[in-house]
Amino acid sequence: MQQHLAVCKVMSTKQLYLYDSYLKEFQAKVLSVVGNQVVLDQTAFHPLTGGVANDLGCLSRGNLRFSIAKVDINRETKEITHTLEELAELKPGDSVSGALDWDRRYRLMRLHTAAHLIATIMYRDYSALITGGQVDVDQAKLDFNLPKTDREIFEAAVRKANEEARKGVELKIYFLAREEALKIHGVVKLAEKMPPEEKELRIVEIPGIDLQADGGPHVKNTNEIGEIQLLKIENKGKNQRRVYFAVK
Numbered sequence: 001m002q003q004h005l006a007v008c009k010v011m012s013t014k015q016l017y018l019y020d021s022y023l024k025e026f027q028a029k030v031l032s033v034v035g036n037q038v039v040l041d042q043t044a045f046h047p048l049t050g051g052v053a054n055d056l057g058c059l060s061r062g063n064l065r066f067s068i069a070k071v072d073i074n075r076e077t078k079e080i081t082h083t084l085e086e087l088a089e090l091k092p093g094d095s096v097s098g099a100l101d102w103d104r105r106y107r108l109m110r111l112h113t114a115a116h117l118i119a120t121i122m123y124r125d126y127s128a129l130i131t132g133g134q135v136d137v138d139q140a141k142l143d144f145n146l147p148k149t150d151r152e153i154f155e156a157a158v159r160k161a162n163e164e165a166r167k168g169v170e171l172k173i174y175f176l177a178r179e180e181a182l183k184i185h186g187v188v189k190l191a192e193k194m195p196p197e198e199k200e201l202r203i204v205e206i207p208g209i210d211l212q213a214d215g216g217p218h219v220k221n222t223n224e225i226g227e228i229q230l231l232k233i234e235n236k237g238k239n240q241r242r243v244y245f246a247v248k
């Protein structure tokens with residue numbers, strides 16, 4: 001989605017997921033524990049941000065396993081907070097291992113890359129700007145600025161997104177200096193909204209189709225998305241149309 005806040009590396013917690021969407025397990029050190037909230041020096045758990053649902057999974061230390069209920073970003077401290085389902089028997093300095101619920105994460109990745117395809121086709125072919133969206137584990141929704149509810153437009157966009165997905169395009173994910181990113185048409189609008197301390201932006205490119213600053217996990221190749229299915233279209237007020245879709 002286009003409104004990622006965490007596309008940069010300026011954070012107290014090292015965001016391992018920015019570098020490798022396929023990292024399922026990792027080691028980390030506990031930095032702080034408050035109640036059932038744990039902050040690590042690094043994490044592969046993607047927090048709830050940028051319109052993509054958070055990862056779930058568990059942290060373990062020795063024989064102890066702690067299930068994760070929520071992962072989000074503390075905007076003040078710029079830390080990623082892992083909220084455990086029960087009180088954490090952990091303390092600062094402990095070494096832990098993290099394991100993602102991979103089925104959930106992989107579905108989010110497939111839906112997220114599908115969302116980028118649909119959004120870019122809606123803009124390219126129908127001049128419809130994305131105004132919001134949310135990728136959840138079972139479905140995703142995107143809001144577009146469109147003057148009328150036109151089912152044919154959404155059906156065509158999903159059909160075209162499926163055609164692009166089937167081409168098997170390899171995604172490119174890399175960091176660019178802010179000044180370089182600003183020169184690229186399409187990421188400029190977003191980059192200008194970012195705080196000035198963000199020196200580098202993470203770029204997600206689906207070559208030949210889409211390029212944008214983005215902090216979320218994606219599949220490596222569009223052929224991993226599977227079949228995108230249009231679920232429903234809603235009228236959300238003046239010029240606002242919402243489309244729901246899933247991947248199969």
Ligand SMILES: [Zn+2]
Pocket residue numbers: 001002004050112116214215216
């Ligand atoms: Zn995105």
